[in-house]
Amino acid sequence: MNSKLFLILLTFCSLYSCKNTDFNTIDENIIVKAVEVELDKKLDSIHKLEHFHGIGVAVVNEKGPIFQEGYGYLDRKIRADYTEHTIQNIASISKVILGLTLAKAIEDGHLTLDDDINKYLDFKVRNPQHPDTPILVKHLSTHTSSIQDGDYYELSYINLEEDAVNNPKIDQEELAFFHSMKSAPCLEAYLKEGLQTVDTTQVSYIFNEYQPGTAYSYSNIGAGLTALIIEKATGTSFKEYSKKHIIDPLGLKNTSWNVSDLDSRKRSTLYSTLELRYPVYRLITFADGGLYTTPNDLGVILTEIIKGYNGDGTLLKTATYVQFFKKQLDESMFKTEKSLADYNKGFNKGMFITYERDGIGHSGGDPGVSTLMYFDPKTNIGRITFLNTDFNSQEAYESFVATDSILKSYGPQLLKK
Structure with missing residues (x-):
């Protein structure tokens, strides 16, 4: 038995006369508290490896939060604590909220998954290699539109700090990839340029060779286009x-x-290394990765998603949630050996939401950001991880994976709370 758990049980016994107390009937909250202590210790030990400045975590179920905590700092200079209420962008987990928004727009009768996207756009979009095949809304939400990111997507980040250039605290090498606020186009102009480029030699050419609806190819630009269509x-x-x-x-x-x-x-603050930070930034294609939230707030969203999966959601009707979660991909849509292997392990897509990691949810990665949000449909337990520092070693990545694994393994032990 874990020493901390034994000590707590021993203390409880001394307070309530062991001869009148059956260990089988000890208040389960005492057990859960011991589990929380052990979980907190394990997570704190990961932070003490000093791969990241700040870590935020949450474990939830359909009733709400079970465990949430922060470790380290939201800013290394002022040494402000990273907590469950710390705000940062969550990268591609934002697509889950995009999916919910799309589902609501469909429920309200504004559009359907089977609509040609050109029904809503002021400029025509077709894959030049398949000009007679329409791109449908459902192709965007399942990443089967034949629109890919390529080099063009790297032009989607905007520096919001006017004095960032030559600032010794900011990673100047990374800053070179950011638009200035003055040079950044709006979402529609950015999409129009890329989606109407037909010359395959141009960096702004963003279509692959597959017919829309026939191949899975992850697309942040497609997510941004979905927001414009909404x-x-x-x-x-x-x-x-x-x-x-x-x-x-x-x-x-x-x-x-x-x-x-x-x-x-x-x-x-978001960090490229332990010494250098990124400027405050936003994304032109904001709906693909630009939502700002906290581990606590994202936990509320995940609780709603779990409830929706079980027919008890409040944001959408039950039938809409069924459509939101419905798996849309089949084996023929995976064209590489690795992607096919992932499919055979259970990978699939609903309305932007993902089936993977033995759960349902999404992951995210952006400059200075790594995030995970998944729930297990068998237990209805979800877990969330935020990091505010890039991976700068294999050990850092392994610590990130270990954090998710720890949350996943301890979740069921916290359920009795």
């Missing part, structure tokens, strides 16, 4: 529509697509 279909900005129908109904006070809406004192 705007056109609803007559409302995507950010406003998502806030009204997803963020506000869940009561999320520290979640927004606009970093300026949130308390900068709670926002984490």
